[in-house]
Amino acid sequence: MAKKRKLSGLSGADLVLTIEAIERLQRSLIYEDSETEEGETGDLGGGLADVLLLLKARVGGTKPLSDDDLEKLNITPDDKGIFLKSDHAQRVVTTSVLGQDKLWSSLNFYRQLELLETLVPTTNEACARVWIDAFFFRASAMLPSNKHMVLNLEQVVPQITACPSSSTTLSGFINYTAVTANEKLAKIFLSDPILAKFRTTLPTGFFVAEAKVRSLQLTGHLPQTISEIYACAKSLKKNILRGALTDGHAWIFIILVLNSDGNGAKYRSSLPIYVGHPQVIKPWPDVVAAILSHWIENSFADIGSDDWFESLSY
Numbered sequence: 200m201a202k203k204r205k206l207s208g209l210s211g212a213d214l215v216l217t218i219e220a221i222e223r224l225q226r227s228l229i230y231e232d233s234e235t236e237e238g239e240t241g242d243l244g245g246g247l248a249d250v251l252l253l254l255k256a257r258v259g260g261t262k263p264l265s266d267d268d269l270e271k272l273n274i275t276p277d278d279k280g281i282f283l284k285s286d287h288a289q290r291v292v293t294t295s296v297l298g299q300d301k302l303w304s305s306l307n308f309y310r311q312l313e314l315l316e317t318l319v320p321t322t323n324e325a326c327a328r329v330w331i332d333a334f335f336f337r338a339s340a341m342l343p344s345n346k347h348m349v350l351n352l353e354q355v356v357p358q359i360t361a362c363p364s365s366s367t368t369l370s371g372f373i374n375y376t377a378v379t380a381n382e383k384l385a386k387i388f389l390s391d392p393i394l395a396k397f398r399t400t401l402p403t404g405f406f407v408a409e410a411k412v413r414s415l416q417l418t419g420h421l422p423q424t425i426s427e428i429y430a431c432a433k434s435l436k437k438n439i440l441r442g443a444l445t446d447g448h449a450w451i452f453i454i455l456v457l458n459s460d461g462n463g464a465k466y467r468s469s470l471p472i473y474v475g476h477p478q479v480i481k482p483w484p485d486v487v488a489a490i491l492s493h494w495i496e497n498s499f500a501d502i503g504s505d506d507w508f509e510s511l512s513y
Contacts, residue, residue, distance in 0.1 A: 261447025330447025
């Protein structure tokens with residue numbers, strides 16, 4: 200006789216993030232069914248499926264976090280947004296020549312994207328990641344010679360308390376984290392890329408990116424992405440952290456600033472930057488790659504005069 204299982208202690212943002220984390224774990228495993236002596240299926244996959252059913256029953260299915268969920272965590276939009284500077288076309292002329300002697304030169308980058316347009320569909324998150332990978336590879340080739348990038352996929356975010364005034368905790372997985380460091384530290388992060396290592400041996404930059412299925416409603420995933428950037432910032436004990444939300448074809452850049460009292464944060468996000476589909480449109484891939492390269496290096500700083508964006512009132 201099956202035992203009745205009861206889950207407690209999870210609600211709201213915790214519940215949604217937990218469901219997402221379990222679904223990612225479920226997709227990463229290869230299941231082998233086996234029968235227990237009692238005749239019940241004993242595979243790990245079946246156990247995860249059971250847990251998901253229980254969790255989804257509490258929220259009526261899975262759904263991304265909403266603006267209301269962020270407000271409960273005291274994470275609110277700033278009264279200023281970030282907007283791409285008007286001189287981006289002139290600036291990209293300079294940045295596109297960076298790394299031209301490397302495999303991921305601007306020329307080869309465009310060749311890769313044009314190949315992907317005819318090779319990889321845009322039907323799921325795994326396909327989107329093939330596009331996203333190309334942008335990070337190009338950004339890594341643009342870094343100064345004394346900086347090295349370490350790109351990590353599926354970074355675990357340890358559970359943290361959202362804010363002092365709430366018992367809500369946040370944890371989960373980040374699709375991409377990109378760090379920049381000198382050669383010595385980069386080797387350390389390559390061998391041990393857990394978030395705790397970044398906190399104790401802090402790199403010069405730490406950038407968060409979330410991948411989603413290509414959709415006209417990409418902005419609907421902003422609240423959840425912002426909450427994950429917030430969780431990373433709290434875990435790293437950094438007051439400012441930059442990140443992005445993307446499906447590979449559209450990129451939304453986000454900067455989050457923790458409130459001085461440690462209770463919540465303010466965030467600013469850009470309008471989506473489209474690199475083109477079904478045809479790659481110059482110079483937008485170069486623009487996005489240049490932004491990534493700059494933002495990864497300056498991920499703990501606010502928008503400065505040398506940034507690709509400027510902060511303006513809506």
